[in-house]
Amino acid sequence: MKSYMKQQLKQYQETNREKARLLVSCPDQPGIVAAVSSFLFENGANIIESSQYTTDPEGGRFFLRIEFEAPGIREKIGNMKDMFASVAESFQMTWSIAPASELKRVVIFVSKELHCLNELLWEWQSGNLMAEIAAVISNHEDARETVESLNIPFLYMKANKDIRKEVEAQQLKWLEEYRADVIVLARYMQILTPDFVSAHPNKIINIHHSFLPAFIGANPYKRAYERGVKLIGATSHYVTNELDEGPIIEQDIKRVDHRDNAEALKNIGRTIERSVLARAVKWHLEDRIIVHGNKTIVFN
Template identity: 70%
Template sequence: MPETTHQHLHNFQEANKDKGRLLICCPDQPGIVGAVSNFLFQNGANIMESSQYTTDAYEGTFFLRIEFDCPGLQGKEEEMKSKFRAVAENFNMKWDIKFVYELRRTAIFVSKQLHCLRELLWEWHSGELVTDIALVVSNHEDARELVESFGIPFHHIPANKDIRKEAEAKQLELLEEYNVDQIVLARYMQILTPDFVAAYPSRIINIHHSFLPAFVGANPYGRAYERGVKLIGATSHYVTNDLDEGPIIEQDIMRVDHRDHAEDMKKIGRKVERSVLARGVKWDLEDRILVHKNKTIVFN
C-alpha cells in the first residue's frame, strides 16, 4: 500500500474513533425516533446527522440512519449493541450499529476494461474512497501492472462458463483468506452463480450501461448508434440472482446526438460508468444505503 494511502486511512480511523452509525428498518409507529434518541443520550452519544423515511401508509415501513459521536466508543462496541437490543425488540427492528473506524475490506473484480478500476484506485489513493482494498481478482492479466503499482495483491483466475464453478471456488477461497467484507464488480464480464451471490448477500456491487435490456450482449454501443439513441447512462446496483436486476444504488446519464459515432458513445459511456460506480461504492462504504425488498433507500 502506498505510504500516502496508508496515512489517509490511518488519519481517517483516528479522526473517527468515536463515531458510529445506527441503521434501522421497522414497521412505522409513534415513538421510534424518541426511543432511539433517548438511547443514544443515555449512553453518552451526540447525534451528528439524522435521516429518515417512511413508505406509504399502506406498507408503513420506517427507515432511519443516524450518525453519532460517543467519547470512548472504541472498546464498548458489544456493550452498545447489547443495550440496544431491548429498544429494537420493542419496535420489531431490523438494525445494525456500524463503527466508522472499522475499515471495510474490499475486493475488486475486473476483466479487460479498466476504466472503472482506474477510477476506484484513484479515489482510494486520494483518500476519497475509504476502504482497505484487500485484492483485485481478474480473469485476464491486463490489470496486473496497474494494480501492483498501487501495492495491491493481484490474482489472475481464468473464468468462463465451462469452468465457472472451479473458478468461483478459488475466488471464494481467496476472499476468505483476505477476510473480505464486500466485492465490487468493476466491469467483470462473468455471470456469478447463485452460490457465489449467496455468500455475499447485498455485498456485491455491479455496474452496467443503461442500454440494458434494450441492447443486451455484444457491441451495445454499435447497436445504440444504429438505433439513434439520445441518452447514454449507467446503473450501479447490488447483485442478485436476477441478472442486472438487483436493487439500484445510483444512475446517471449524458446526452448524445447524431454526430456521436459508436466509439464516441463508448467513451461517454465509460465516463458515466466510472463515476456512477464510484459514487455507489462510496455511499455503501458510508452506510448510506438500506436495502428493502428489491429497492434501496439512499440517504446521500
C-alpha cells in the same frame, strides 16, 4: 499497500474513532425517533447527522440513518448493541450499528477494461473512498502493473463458462483469505453463479453500462446506437441472480444525438460508468444504503 495510504487510512480512523453509524428499518409507527434518540442520549452519544424516510406514514416502512459520537465507542460497541436489541425488538427493527472508523475490506473484480478500476484506485488514493483495498481479482493480466504498483495483491485466474465452477471455488477461497467485506465488479465481464451470489447478499456491487432497465445484458452501446437513443447512462446495483436486475444504488445519464456512433457512445459512457460506480461504492462504505425489496434507500 503504499505507506502513504496506510498513513492516510490511519489518520481517518483516528479522526473518526469516537463516531458510529446506526441503520434502522422497521414498520412505521409513532415513537421510533424518540426511542432511538433517547437511547443514544442515555448512553452518552451525541447525534451529528440524521436522515429518515417513510414509504407511507400510515402503515408503511420507516428507514433511519444516524451518525453519532460517543466517547470510547469502539470499546463499548458490543455492549451498546446488546442494550439496543430491546429497543429494536419493541419496534420490529432490522438494524445495525458499526464504528465509523472500522474500515471495510474491498476486493475488486475486473476484466480487460480498466477505466472503472482506475477511477476507484484514484478515488481511494485521493481519500474519497475510505476502505482497505484487500486485493484485485481478474481473468486478464491487463491490470497487474497498475495494481501491483500500489502494493495491492493482484490475483489472476483465467475464466470462462466452461470452467466457471472451478474458477469461483478459487475466488471464494481468495475472498475468505483476504476477508472481503464488499466485492466490486469494476467491469468484470463474467456472470456469477447463484451459489457465489447467495454467499454475499447485498455485498456485491456491479456497474452496468446502460441506464437500466434499458439494454440489460451484453453490448448495450451497440444496441443503444441501433435503437437511436438520445440519452445513454450507467447503473450501479447490487448483484442478484437475475442478470442486471438487482437493487439500483446509483444512475446517471448524458445526452447524445445521431452523430454519435456506437464507439462514441462507448467513450461517452465510460465517463459515466466511472463516476456512478465510485459514488455507489462510497455510499456503501459509509453505510448510507438500506436495501428494501428490490430497491434501495440511499441517504446520500
